[in-house]
Amino acid sequence: MTIIDSSGDDTDPKQLGVFQADKSSGEYKEFPPTSWAIDHGTSIGVLLFFITVLGFFSYRVIPRESFPEVEIPILAINTVYPGVSPADIESLLTRPLEEELSTISDIKDLTSTSVEGYSSIVAEFEASVNLDEALQKIREKVDLAKAELPAEAEDPSIVEFSFSEIPIMQVNLAGQYDLVRLKKIGEAIQERIEQIPSVLRVGIRGGLDREVQVDVQRDRLQFYGLSINDVIEAIRNENVNIPGGSIDVGSFTYLVRVDGSIDDPTTINDLVVEAESGRPVYVRDVARVEFGFQDRTSFARLDGSPVVTLDVIKRSGYSIIETSDMVKAAVLDMETVLPPTTVVKVTSDQSKAVADMVSNLENNIISGLILIIIILLFFLGVGNSLFVAISIPLSMLLTFIVLNALEITLNMVVLFSLILALGMLVDNAIVVVENIYRYVEEGWDKREAAKKATGEVAGPVIAATLTTLAVFAPLMFWPGEVGKFMGFMPITLIIALSSSLFVALVIVPTLCATFLRLDHEPPPRLTPLVRRTLVAILVSIFTAIAMINFVTAVVALTLILLVFAVYRFFVRSISRKFQDAWVPKVIAVYSRQLESALNHRKSVVTGSILGLIFTLFLFNRFNSGVEFFPEDMPPENIMVDIQLPVGSRAEATDVVAKLMETAIDRTRGMVDVSSVVATVGGSGSGGSNPMSGGASGPNSGRVTISMVDFASRHFDARNFLADMQTSLGTDVAGAEITVEQTAQGPAQGLPINIEVTGENPEILKELSDKILSILQNNSVYGKLVGLESDLDQARPELSVYVDREKAALYGISSREVGLEALFKVSKQQNIGPEVMNTILSSDLVRNTEMNLRVSEN
CATH class of the missing domain: 3.30.2090.10 (Multidrug efflux transporter AcrB TolC docking domain; DN and DC subdomains)
Known part of the structure; x- marks a missing residue:
């Protein structure tokens, strides 16, 4: 703040009211950036033009994604050794790898899983570790451990945990012909989709794989x-x-x-x-x-028909919406050359959720503009309401420019933060515009009024904004992967609110100094240049909106014209009557209440403290707990997980999956189901990312139920979920059936984990069974869902021990004995x-x- 001399002003001191002392002394507060902007209106006009153009351009090119691009410092080392028991997997694969990996100093936690034919070791690093360096260290240690691994085992593979590796959509192919031909069709579509620049790769599942027998x-x-x-x-x-x-x-x-x-x-x-x-x-x-x-070890069906599924994974940094549109267009082009009975269906399309949030953001901006104009019409008049309302799009456009410059994508967290910030973008502008208008009413020159009024409130406005930012700033220091994920919320809010502060203190006062007029004043005479400039800006804005979303541009233009017509013929007279009759009454009531509160200060303070204590008591007594993401939301997808005893063949698991599909088809509410996808064995996701989940192994299966859009539903999907949780699995002996909805937000793991560690697997199993028994017999069991142990049992086996001395007498090795044993036991193996x-x-x-x-x- 600075103090300037304006003693040359000859405004009538009687018009200054409470500010008469400051004016008579020839001094008033000024906020230098505001004064500079008002004195250089042409420069601000050019700045406004560039903000508009660059803002729309940034909004157009900024990538849309489901989740933020967060580096998760977790690496998985997976090794396959088919046909080997879990105990041997642990001794032959897991332990040699663990011994080498445990020497890496930056590893926070090392967890291994040994199941039949498969070893998986998950290394979690400290959050501050450079992931590329961690990956290099893992590779070096794995190379050292390879010398101790069996030659028959496959080379260990290192997999990164990444949101970008999750398939953005699945293209399912079905038809009335064999799976061989269906897979050839899938491979042709796979090759076509992979030509799209924003597609990283396309995985293919289902069908039959060739082999030389x-x-x-x-x-x-x-x-x-x-x-x-x-x-x-x-x-x-x-x-x-x-x-x-x-x-x-x-x-x-x-x-x-x-x-x-x-x-x-x-x-x-x-x-x-x-x-x-x-x-x-x-x-x-x-x-x-x-x-x-090859013999089938996995099955996949879409709505009961065998399918071949293509999992589309996009490149990092590209828009999920544009990529999804290009994939759908490519598939549509291919449909013209496909056999006529081919059915193509897209499922698990993540771009729909992102597109919905983007549409919600656009609609909220438009509706926010209209509501603000309508509300402020009754309190500040049409001119003031327009000055305040313009702060919303300008703040948003400035925010998009900064987000694009920082290479931050429009993801779920950023979009949610922008929608959250919408209601706070006008606060600063309301204070500034109302104060400027009041000074103009008192007879001040508009330029001086804008400088003085903004200078008076600049300090409190900045303090109020910083106070709001201080609430969100600690979220930037949230540790761990969840902190990285949610860290985009405070960053986005800080950018948006800082943009609104700049607009309120620099751009809005300049516009008021040029265009503000009192209700009884005639419209200002605009020069042809100014008039053409304003028309060009408006045309540019609507052209940019139309290029992004033509429907939004039409709706916005229609609503603006409708609001103008309603104001011109109906609201203007009502708003003036409201300002003349009701606003003074509201102010009078407020003044009396304020005076009463000031006269009873102790009572007000005591009552406020007691109210706070009572509120804390009510929250502590009646709150329903704390959760990261709400769990009572109507589900978009429902997962039915099937688990049979270890050793079960894929065909047996597929029989149970078919029973689940039949039971689901009989459940009330199927009219709201978009698709039912069943997978048995293999990977339920098809992606290489361990985070993507799904079935794994011939004894595992998953049925994924995708619901239609919320607006098209006839039943509450939560009731549909509850009905399936009650009915499914009651008639399938020996199978564990779990029904749950997909989790909101990033993968978080289970809410509660009880870890039991030790060297002896038999003792571990005994202890885990005891813990399960204790929980099942406790009253808390009714509040638990999916209570189970992840200690996989080994498949039943018959062991053949070779007498090496006798075998040597006959000139045969243990390997030959093993092959001959298999030769005698199996008719075809x-x-x-x-x-x-x-x-x-x-x-x-x-x-x-x-x-x-x-x-x-």
């Missing part, structure tokens, strides 16, 4: 006196590609390569298994080689790829597994 015939093998291992070694030793160095011939150097790779499945028939007797025995003599399909995993190189069978099978004949 070497079907060994037991009787033919015995006839030639051969073993399974002979066939395996014959194929493995021939399907090789070995570099042979280089050789100099004349003036040239040639690379030497022994190329024995098999690029045609029929070539396997001509491989020699044994030739010691003088007559070669070929693979075709003991086996059939076919280009067939897939013993690859853990035995052999050969990749063929031709285009026809590229990246196709070769598996050995044993059959009776």
